[in-house]
Amino acid sequence: MGCGQVEADLLAQRALVVLPTITGSGEDDPEDLFLRMRDSRTFGRFAELLLRDADISTDAKILVAEHAFELLPLPQAEGDVFLVDSRASSGLLDLAAFLLRREAFTVLQFMHLLYAVFLDRTLVTNVERSTRSEVLASVASLDEFPEGPRVLYSSFHLAALPEREQKVEFGTILRGSAPRTFRQTLARIAASEDGGVGEVARIAQAEGLVPDLDEGPSNPTVLVNIPRLSSRLAAPALKWLARSREGSD
Numbered sequence: 001m002g003c004g005q006v007e008a009d010l011l012a013q014r015a016l017v018v019l020p021t022i023t024g025s026g027e028d029d030p031e032d033l034f035l036r037m038r039d040s041r042t043f044g045r046f047a048e049l050l051l052r053d054a055d056i057s058t059d060a061k062i063l064v065a066e067h068a069f070e071l072l073p074l075p076q077a078e079g080d081v082f083l084v085d086s087r088a089s090s091g092l093l094d095l096a097a098f099l100l101r102r103e104a105f106t107v108l109q110f111m112h113l114l115y116a117v118f119l120d121r122t123l124v125t126n127v128e129r130s131t132r133s134e135v136l137a138s139v140a141s142l143d144e145f146p147e148g149p150r151v152l153y154s155s156f157h158l159a160a161l162p163e164r165e166q167k168v169e170f171g172t173i174l175r176g177s178a179p180r181t182f183r184q185t186l187a188r189i190a191a192s193e194d195g196g197v198g199e200v201a202r203i204a205q206a207e208g209l210v211p212d213l214d215e216g217p218s219n220p221t222v223l224v225n226i227p228r229l230s231s232r233l234a235a236p237a238l239k240w241l242a243r244s245r246e247g248s249d
Contacts, residue, residue, distance in 0.1 A: 007060045014056070018049055040071040044089030051098055062104050065095045069109040072116060088116040090126040097131050100138045107145055114153045118209060118225065121160035129165065132157070136169055140178040140186075148207045151185050155200045159227030170233050174240045184244060190237035195228030 019036060022045045036042050047068040050056050056064075072088055096113050099105040117123050124132050136157050139150050154173065158166050170190060174183055189196035204210045204226065 007057060010055065011050075011060065011064070014050065014053065015046060018046055022046060022049075038071070040068070040073070040087065041089045043071055044068045044092060044095065048089060048091040048094050051094065058102070062099065062102060065099055066104070066109070068092075068095055069112045072112045087119055088123060090123065092116055092123050093127045093132055093135050097127075097134050097138075100135065105138075105142075110139070110142070110145055110153075111149065114149050114156075115209070117153060117156050117160070118204075121156055121227065124157050124160035132161075133169060133172075137172065137176065140173050140176065140182060143179045143182070146207075147179070147182055147185070148203050150182060151189070152200065152203055152207060152209065154186055155189055155196060155229065156227060158233075159229055163230045163232060166230050167232050167236070170229075171236060174236070180244070184241070187237040187241050187244070190229050190233035191241060192234075195231065197226050197228050201226045 015037065019042070022042055037046065047061075047064045050061055050064050053061075068089070092113065096105060096109070099109065136154060139145075139153050139157075142150065158170055161169060170186075174187060176183075189199045192199055201210065210225075
C-alpha cells in the first residue's frame, strides 16, 4: 500500500491479532489471513478498527482507508449493479469521513460510496449520527465532484434516515453553502408528489446507476431500489423553491 517497512510490519502484526476476531476463525495461518484481507468487507472492518489505533500514523491510516475503497467492486456494465453480492463493511461512512477530514477523498472513492449506499442504505444508519451528518454535508458541498451523483447520494442518504432526522438534515442542506443548482434539484425532488422517486430514477439512469430500459424510469425493475423521501420534506422544499425564485434563498 506504499507505507514504510516499519509501518508495514506493524500493520501486519495488527492484522494477525485483529483478523481472527473479524472472521471468527482462530485457526487461520498467515497465508489464510492474507487471502481474507482481499475481501472488501473483511479489510474494510480492519481499516475501521485501525482508525482508533493511536500507534498507527495518520498517513498509514489514509493508505489503509484508501485501499478499503479500492477493494470495493464497481459494476462493469449497467446491469451488473444488481448482481453485486459482496460489498462494504458496515462502517464505510466512518472511512469516508476520515478521508474527507484529511482532504484525501477522491471522486472514485465517492463513486464507490454512492454505489455501496445505493445497494445497502443501512450503511448510512450503521454509523454515529454525527458521522453520517458530516459525510452528507461534505458531499453536498463538494462542488468539484459531479452534481448528478451528489444529488443521488444525498437522496439515498436522506431516505435512509429516520423521518425527524431526515427533515433536520434536509433543512441544513437548504440553508447551507452547497451550490444553488444542487439545492434546487434536491428541493424539487423533495417537493415531488411521488417523494422524488421518478426524478431520482431519471438521474440514476443518466448516471448509469440503473439500466436504461425502454420503458423509462417508471419501469418497476428500475424503481425497485429507488427510495422515497418523506412527505414532510415537501412543504419546506416548496417554500425554499419559492424563495429561491425570488432570489432570497
